[in-house]
Amino acid sequence: MSKVPEMFGCMVFNDKKMQERLPKSTYKALKKTIQDGEPLDISVANVVASAMKDWAIEMGCTHYTHWFQPMTGVTAEKHDSFIQPNGDGVIMEFSGKELIKGEPDASSFPSGGIRATFEARGYTTWDPTSPAFVRDGSLYIPTAFCSYTGEVLDKKTPLLRSMERLSAEAVKILHLLGKTEVTRVVTTVGPEQEYFLIDKELYDQREDLKLTGRTLFGAKAPKGQELDDHYFGSIKTRVAAFMKDLDEELWKLGVLAKTKHNEVAPSQHELAPIFTTSNIATDHNELTMEIMQKTAERHGLVCLLHEKPFAGVNGSGKHNNWSLSTNTGENLLSPGKRPEENLQFLLFLAAVVKAVHEYQDLLRITVATAGNDHRLGANEAPPAIISMYLGDDLGKLVQSIIDGEEYVSHGKERMQTGVDVLADFKKDTSDRNRTSPFAFTGNKFEFRALGSALNIGCPNYMLNTMVAEELGQFYEALKDAKDMDAAVQGLIRKTFIEHQAIIFNGDNYADEWVEEAKRRGLLNLKSVPEAYAHFMDQKNVDLFVKNNIVTEAEYRARCEIELETYCKQINIEALTMIDMARKDITPAVSAFVRELTDTALAKKALSAAIPTSVEENLIMSLSNKLVCFVNKTAELEDAVIKADEYAGDNLAHAAYFRENVFAKMQELRAVGDSMETETAAEYWPFPTYTDLLFSI
């Protein structure tokens, strides 16, 4: 297919197809549900289901699946065929009930202890705000997932609820400000996705990549990213073919894939879509990650989504560009030409500033994973300290409000290229600050601390909820004001004064910032266990319970699940290292030492005059290191066994894994990598960093 507009969305049961295929009244009823959140009638669902099925069968489908996002961090699907017995044969049927509700056996999905395994049942419920689509002969229906007794067990439900909350509070504020025509506010998200591509044959030779998604051993290649020659560099043929295929697959599924380029590290790339509602953006990002992996396979490649597949070069993140827009088409974070006079903008900005300051711990927690711990604070990603960047102009405006002084805008400057054939253009009023975790970028905030593999549902439900909470507080403070303008101005100033500590426009990578942030009372939570120690802080529990996003039990379950996942991941990494150390590295180094020894002995037998110092030095060095390596392998194994003592207390268990198991893994790796640099290539049991990063 060559024509993109025709290809786009051809696998999606989108608005156009609904209009074509549904009776007018059904279409209208469904639209009301999608746009205004009105409950859906079963008779409407029956008609929609039948039309969906007819379309899906035309598209070659035999099955349908409720597609959901349990707490595993990946999507889940269970396929049922449309067949219904009919006399001797079958007919293809799909009812409204089947569309609306599914009952997957939920016993093996993580529930954080809120549900016993004998209560195996769970429900999936159709989310009509995210369109159904066709993939590999099945009709995919995006759904939310809960337990038989109604506990929320997925990533979508809290997100949908948080969007509703934010809309309700934002609309109330807008009505106070006189914008009574606004009836709904949606949160929008555009997630930029980074990834690595490596050759499948090489990948298959690395147990660590296969089991953990990252290299657990591997000496640095002589070349890394120091020449900056990969970033935005010309895209290699094999990668370009992959990207073209990927774009087409995504377009067919209605994903607005827009930008693609090479990233900083060798073999690292990025894809950015055009933004859409948080809910669809989340589904699409999950889909994008899956399609990336499947498309890579077809090209003899493997797409690595781990946050840190290779030590010594940049890892992969995800930038969550986030904003708010009204059903009347207004972006609430757009400052307009005269932000100093735009009270509405300043009020929403103040709400975000207050939210990020008060819930900095939650923002840190929501990006905390075993993989992302390798990046945050490592001068390749924002630090573990959450702060906000407003840029020069907005920063000055906020400062002038705090100081009670008049603000003089200098407007947009023209950029002069100084070359006649090149057009002059308007310069953005502030440069980009690439080091800030939460940066204002013109008409949206860019939350940059996310890891590449993360489901963006979690950071977004937290962000939406905290901003909804602040808007709710603002509404209470303003609702009875006699002079609304004066009250709003006062509230904006008060908020900026009280929360200015979270605003930092400088270099987040600088050591001085760590000190400065401490003086300001900002948190610096360096790892998963340190961050999750704040998860159950009362103010955080209150935030979600009060706003009806999750119950306290559901909230606690989320904490337990994430901590358990962390422990399991480090445990798997440690066991994989031990396996590689014992079965591959130790025998390989030993064999090489033996060859060196044979060579030295043969030389000596030939003549005592032949020098054998090269062999002897290497034998000495490698033999010493091997002793150390074998000892450290045993120490790591001990550390893993002792971890069991902490089972039962997930936070203590996670802290133990971080402080003991992970620390031992680092030590073991250092010795292993050092032996790699002294061992002959033909003896080394795995493809090297040079092979992995520079072979495509």
Ligand code: ADP
């Ligand atoms: P960067 O300079 O950070 O690499 P990109 O242009 O690659 O920026 O990505 C910016 C992302 O921000 C895109 O996904 C874009 O669609 C998204 N974006 C733009 N406007 C909004 C908005 N109002 N709400 C949410 N996301 C937005």
Ligand code: MG
């Ligand atoms: Mg970005």
